[in-house]
Amino acid sequence: MRSTLSGLIDTDLATFLESPVMIILGTGEEGMPEIGRGLGAAVQEDGTALQVIVSAWQWPGTVANARMNGRIAATFARPADYVTYQVKGRVDLVAPPTPALRACAMRYATRISAALAELGLAPERTAPWRSDRDLVALRIRPEQVFVQTPGPRAGSLVAERRG
Amino acid sequence: MTLSLAALDACFEGVVPSILCTLAADGTPNVSYLSHVTRLGEAQVALSNQFFSKTAANLRANARAALLVVDPTDSAQYRLDILYRSSLQDGPTFGRMAADLRATSAQLGMDSVMRLRAAAVFDVLSVQHVRGGRAEAAPGRTPGQALARALAVTGALTRATELAGVVDAVLDALAAAFGHEASLVLLHDPGRGCLLALGSRGYGTSGIGAEVPLGEGLIGLAAQECRVLRVGDASRLRRYGAAIRASSEHEARTRSVALPHLPAAMSQVAVPMEVQGHLRGVLFLESTRRMAFDAEDAIALSLVARQLGMAIALAEAEAAEASVASPKDAAPRATERRIGVVHHAQDDSVFIERAYLVKGVPGRLLMWMLDAYRVEGRVDFTNREIRADAALRLPELKDNLETRLLLLQRRLEEKQAPIRLLRPGGGRIQLEVQGHLAVSSKASSG
Numbered sequence: 001m002r003s004t005l006s007g008l009i010d011t012d013l014a015t016f017l018e019s020p021v022m023i024i025l026g027t028g029e030e031g032m033p034e035i036g037r038g039l040g041a042a043v044q045e046d047g048t049a050l051q052v053i054v055s056a057w058q059w060p061g062t063v064a065n066a067r068m069n070g071r072i073a074a075t076f077a078r079p080a081d082y083v084t085y086q087v088k089g090r091v092d093l094v095a096p097p098t099p100a101l102r103a104c105a106m107r108y109a110t111r112i113s114a115a116l117a118e119l120g121l122a123p124e125r126t127a128p129w130r131s132d133r134d135l136v137a138l139r140i141r142p143e144q145v146f147v148q149t150p151g152p153r154a155g156s157l158v159a160e161r162r163g
Numbered sequence: 164m165t166l167s168l169a170a171l172d173a174c175f176e177g178v179v180p181s182i183l184c185t186l187a188a189d190g191t192p193n194v195s196y197l198s199h200v201t202r203l204g205e206a207q208v209a210l211s212n213q214f215f216s217k218t219a220a221n222l223r224a225n226a227r228a229a230l231l232v233v234d235p236t237d238s239a240q241y242r243l244d245i246l247y248r249s250s251l252q253d254g255p256t257f258g259r260m261a262a263d264l265r266a267t268s269a270q271l272g273m274d275s276v277m278r279l280r281a282a283a284v285f286d287v288l289s290v291q292h293v294r295g296g297r298a299e300a301a302p303g304r305t306p307g308q309a310l311a312r313a314l315a316v317t318g319a320l321t322r323a324t325e326l327a328g329v330v331d332a333v334l335d336a337l338a339a340a341f342g343h344e345a346s347l348v349l350l351h352d353p354g355r356g357c358l359l360a361l362g363s364r365g366y367g368t369s370g371i372g373a374e375v376p377l378g379e380g381l382i383g384l385a386a387q388e389c390r391v392l393r394v395g396d397a398s399r400l401r402r403y404g405a406a407i408r409a410s411s412e413h414e415a416r417t418r419s420v421a422l423p424h425l426p427a428a429m430s431q432v433a434v435p436m437e438v439q440g441h442l443r444g445v446l447f448l449e450s451t452r453r454m455a456f457d458a459e460d461a462i463a464l465s466l467v468a469r470q471l472g473m474a475i476a477l478a479e480a481e482a483a484e485a486s487v488a489s490p491k492d493a494a495p496r497a498t499e500r501r502i503g504v505v506h507h508a509q510d511d512s513v514f515i516e517r518a519y520l521v522k523g524v525p526g527r528l529l530m531w532m533l534d535a536y537r538v539e540g541r542v543d544f545t546n547r548e549i550r551a552d553a554a555l556r557l558p559e560l561k562d563n564l565e566t567r568l569l570l571l572q573r574r575l576e577e578k579q580a581p582i583r584l585l586r587p588g589g590g591r592i593q594l595e596v597q598g599h600l601a602v603s604s605k606a607s608s609g
Contacts, residue, residue: 026184026194033184
């Protein structure tokens with residue numbers, strides 16, 4: 001268990017990002033926005049980087065944009081209560097997942113499938129949203145974190161990298 | 164390949180949240196969930212603009228956006244390239260979206276949060292299927308089935324005569340035709356600004372006499388807005404609005420009947436009944452199946468509700484009028500059992516043997532009959548004399564006496580009270596008191 005993190009992502013946020021939450025990704029290139037889904041996330045030990053695993057087969061545009069300019073927004077939403085955070089930053093590495101990250105993606109797939117099943121969505125109904133073909137890991141250097149849970153604080157900045 | 168937008172209608176049911184991505188002037192993306200996307204014809208969509216200000220600012224800088232929608236029947240995902248055109252603050256499309264959003268947010272207990280400020284209209288430039296396959300679609304429906312079901316239900320309605328028969332016929336025929344688990348018929352009570360449950364099927368308790376304030380929940384909203392409201396995936400609603408236990412203790416404490424509720428409901432549809440331009444009530448169906456009611460069912464149920472509203476109005480208007488109460492033959496002899504009846508003048512609530520029975524007009528009606536029974540020993544009444552009696556001070560009774568009598572009759576039956584109402588026909592009402600009345604009136608609560 002992490003004690004404290006020196007980066008933008010604190011311990012509580014890291015725990016949330018790595019929990020079974022829906023992960024959606026926004027990227028763009030030459031003014032054309034693109035959407036993708038993440039298959040699990042892992043916060044680097046010191047909190048300075050966030051790895052998000054993506055199927056390059058299902059979301060080729062997202063992976064191409066991440067390679068091209070690195071600008072990314074990743075929104076993490078817990079389906080049971082809509083607690084939502086958006087992390088904005090830059091992808092500085094696109095690489096095949098390490099065995100540990102691959103295991104993280106598989107664990108995530110099992111857990112998010114169970115979390116959605118608990119809400120009444122049978123696993124076979126949500127399977128089309130989480131292909132595991134041609135997985136790649138996007139290493140994101142977070143620059144800003146926003147809370148987006150519906151409510152009065154929605155959209156407010158909770159952390160920003162200085163300098 | 165670009166697909167037709169019309170083929171994606173199921174995606175716009177608001178079941179699986181859509182995803183919107185926009186870009187800031189410097190290219191920084193913003194990605195968020197969106198609760199409502201509506202199709203406008205063949206080439207446009209409207210998005211509920213409860214966006215965060217970031218999205219709005221991005222669209223001013225760069226009108227291109229990406230939209231991901233999901234078909235809830237087979238979980239297929241579609242990627243739309245869209246171009247921001249304009250913002251709507253009124254008009255029929257805006258009105259429909261605002262009502263849908265109110266329905267969803269009220270169910271989520273977030274009505275103060277999710278008020279529609281504007282709808283954003285976008286041109287759809289292309290539609291593409293996202294790789295990843297589809298889930299096996301739920302057992303398909305044959306188009307046109309809904310109309311045949313509506314015909315079966317209205318057929319049953321045409322055979323019913325008096326009010327009780329109309330309510331029972333529609334509930335039974337609906338269950339047979341639509342195969343849902345539970346349903347309710349509620350009638351509008353303009354005097355109290357609420358809807359009153361008059362009949363139900365499929366719940367543990369009947370809930371007859373339960374009140375739903377206008378504007379509250381899916382039923383109250385459908386009534387207030389006079390539009391059909393549907394929920395296709397209520398799974399996320401289950402944690403909200405903890406079920407109120409229907410118990411005698413709860414009834415006595417609150418002087419109200421709890422609205423019955425299907426614990427595992429996944430789909431709900433509330434359909435307003437309108438007659439001669441006035442809200443007459445609401446028809447409500449629930450199912451444990453996901454997406455149990457589609458857009459076609461909503462249309463079919465609207466036809467049923469209209470027919471039901473007219474049948475109820477007709478049953479009220481044509482309730483046979485007896486001018487003279489015929490003497491009752493072979494009345495069961497009153498036993499010496501003491502029946503404690505307490506009337507609270509404040510809200511006309513009536514308790515029998517400490518159990519809450521009814522309040523309001525049905526309560527006043529019962530007390531009026533019990534007074535005549537105590538003073539003159541009368542057990543036979545006619546609807547004509549009730550309508551004419553000035554002592555009841557009920558001008559509104561003219562139009563819905565039968566409804567009130569039916570409510571009173573069914574509540575007495577449900578509580579297995581030692582007082583019963585019988586309807587021997589021909590506009591007659593017969594009171595049966597199985598004991599010795601001990602009536603007390605209380606001016607104030609307590």
